[in-house]
Amino acid sequence: MRLHVADHPLITHKLTVLRDERTPSPVFRQLTEELVTLLAYEATRSVHVSPVEIRTPVTTTTGVRIGEPRPLVVPILRAGLGMLEGMVKLLPTAEVGFLGMARNEVTLEPTTYAERLPEDLSDRQCFVLDPMLATGGSLGAAIEFLFARGAQDVTAICILGAPEGVAAIEKQVGDREVHLVLGALDERLNEKGYIVPGLGDAGDRLYGTV
Template identity: 50%
Template structure:
């Protein structure tokens, strides 16, 4: 099977806000706010090809046939913690979306993903699922999250991140070649600690003011 596409969202607003997030002087409040805004912009891009159906409505002037999104509501599936930074922005565009929560942490020694929480709607097979995590670094957490979702029946999955490393892209494509990736940037590489270079540091710590 050929690997699914990697789409780099090069919209000027996304790129400008990404630069603001990279700045180490950005406050915790500012980081959260801008990440929220980028989440909204990425949601616009990742849902561009959702199927439409025609329904009958009445405007104040006359009856007409008009398009609306077909099928069941989407599922937003943030990987905790940092994936929740995208939620508010995306939910502002898709307020009826369901939300799954995937609790994973990265073991500091092995860099492998360790599961500690998983809660998702029961009918994932009938829904498009957007897997959310600002950083695609090693790809271990992303692959593990998608494993969990597929085990629950999810079939139409899309991975959305802010930054990706080439190593993470390669790992996710090898593990799940059917899952397309949306990102605002593919950076240079991972350092010895598994951080994206030049990156923006630890997104979760910067969101919540932790170390």
């Protein structure tokens, strides 16, 4: 597994506003979209491309275009849905699939309640969106789901992560091709499995159901 923690003042600034408990849901959603676009720029550095010859007003030249099969973006419902717009703005030709997962607040284990994905993900680059990497349960289950469908190259984009979650994903995926992109790596998890200092429940703050 490869880990990349973004180090950019714009990302840190936007994260600071996200963390503030006074930030209202509309601002939170807008900043989340902006943050994801910045993180997606880092996450797509190795996106597959193919050469294409074009003609400029001056001469012919060779450039590249996003390769086939097209990348697949998979937000983990519900909070990952708030990241989708920021991702597809940068990668508009990507296809979109969905995974619905919920965390049992007692056992902290994830359960899958919905999925809308291609049956065969062979040779597809998959980009998973999940705002918070806490225990790693939901993200880990999503990654396994994609590999079970034939995926071989998975990139996970998270706004925040905890060391415990990173360690859990690293242990689970082993030497498989997984790239983890974080906006920040926070201190730890508390006794309830929330990231510290974190920003609270991302889904609640995105959609106003605190």
